Amino acid sequence: MAENANAGISKKRHFKINNTAILFIILAGMFIIASYVGRPFFFSKLNLIPMINNLSFIGVVAAVLTMVMVTGEIDFSIGGNIGLTACLTALLLERGLPGWLVVVIVLATGAAMGAFNGMVVTVIGVNSMIATIGTMFIWRGIGYTLTNGESILAMNPVIDYIGRGFVFKVIPFPIVLLVVVFTITYIVMHHSKWGRKIYAIGSNPLASFLSGINVKKVKFIGFLICGMTASLGGLILTSLTAVGMPQHGQGLELLIISSIILGGTVLGGGKGTILGTLAGVFILSVLYNFLTIMNIYYFYMQIVQGTILILIVSTYEMKQTMIRRRT
């Protein structure tokens, strides 16, 4: 907040490029480097379409998690949620339920999971970081229990279309979902009353409480929608892989939270933009895709992921400290 106030007074403001623009420039640079070093494979259709499909299911979850993180909370349980969703989808399809009903049931279950997180965090007042680490294990454990640890085939016209369908025979359906989710969250976050409330709560919960905002309600609904979209992400992943297995989405929370923080959302809340998150998701997805093309061993990728998370947070934190010192 101090940064914005300062920028207003500063005479140099005309020369200031905002963070999101920098991120998009970095993304463009990465694209050029990746397509040169990773040629001829990086720019082939075989690589780009899976990459974009993967990216869109990560992006869908990240967009809504940004809303939760701007209110100052966090949700680690998204990975577990995706795992449980995948299992549930496959099991319900196995029972012979119609595709649309499965989608409705699964999204409702996701909302219920989100609501549980929200209840624990807002009503009891638990630290959301630890509470959602607990629920992450619960969701994944339920997934394992339901399927007995096996992976189950999930084939159904409706489910197939969610991840592998094409709109007008050209645009992959996940991209459409991504665009829709991002547009909605963008409008909510930046052009609605609700969005102003979210930012207010993130920057000063006590002040927002005193000025009449129902802080608990806003946070609770954030968690609820986050759970629901995590399930949507789970549906896309199930459809992409055509299989429901409890390991789906394992370790995904690290990737998603890193991309959100890379996009400029601050851990304590109050700052962050949807476009920034979009850029963050794109950058990390391109990076990991590039590393995969360069044949980096999966476990070393873990090192890269952890390092990137810490580096990103430290960069923002140091910038923050520098600004504080200047004022």
Add this chain to the structure above:
Amino acid sequence: MEKVTKKYSPVMNFLRTPTPTLIGIYIVMLIFFSLGSENFLAIQNMKGIFNNFAVFGIMAAGVAVVMVGGGFDLSVGSVAGLAGIVSAVLLMKGIELSTPYVFVIAMVIGCLVGLINGLIIVKVGINPIITTLGTLAIFRGICYFWADLNPRIYNIFVQNFGRKYIGGVFPVTTVYIIVAFTIITLIFKFTRFGRNLFAIGGNENLARLVGIPVDRTKIISYMISGFFAAIAGLLLISQLGSGRPEYGTGAELEIITIVVLGGVIVGGGKGNFLGVFIALVIIQTISNGLVLIDLPVYLRMVVKGALLVLVIAIDAIRSKRHLLRY
């Protein structure tokens, strides 16, 4: 000073901590599990429980130190894995470094890792949960450098380190736990470091204003946690007889549960190590009891997650922080 009407009574002070409740829970659990399975109270099973809890106990002791100071350490499982596999590789046929060196190297690794965590958290000022989540992934990734070696432990001393029974009944690992918890309790009761850490956990800004070396104390607390995790890693390779990169995966869940159940408040400033010790026994007994009453393996994961949420909810209610949240 003589006019103080409320006299300090160690008994009343003890009763005010969560420890008596924990002891009560433990007795109820003992009855429940011994009714559920006739093997539960068997000597062999009890020996197993006590031998098993060393690894988690030592890690929990370290994490409790960090959490009293208001920090958090999720990376202990990975640190244990890293220290374990490095020592196992050093003990492998062909290298066979002598045992004291291996132990020293493992402990140095633990301290270094703690130093890294501490420096990032304190000097850069990142949230400890995010930092240690990152280092958790990093150190686990490093473990896989030696994944294809699959080192076995042939060294007799290292084998005995975690497996020996004193007099055939009493597991030697229990001694380590008791020693670790005693040392930490003494540090916290009688040294400046311990008092400082409690002060920092209670109110960091105030502690800084009073002149307590906050940064140094916090970094040392992370180093203690890393050190204990490294010892836990040595115990793991000793008990399992080989070094595998995945040792200690997912330990953080159980350890946070133990520490929080033991009465260390998230955010720091409160906690006693007797409580953590009893919580450790309780959680290990639950793990063991769930196996004996034949709960499906995957359902145990659910129970453990639910246990963490429950414990942390009780913690939130107990510390009355929910009144301050809006």
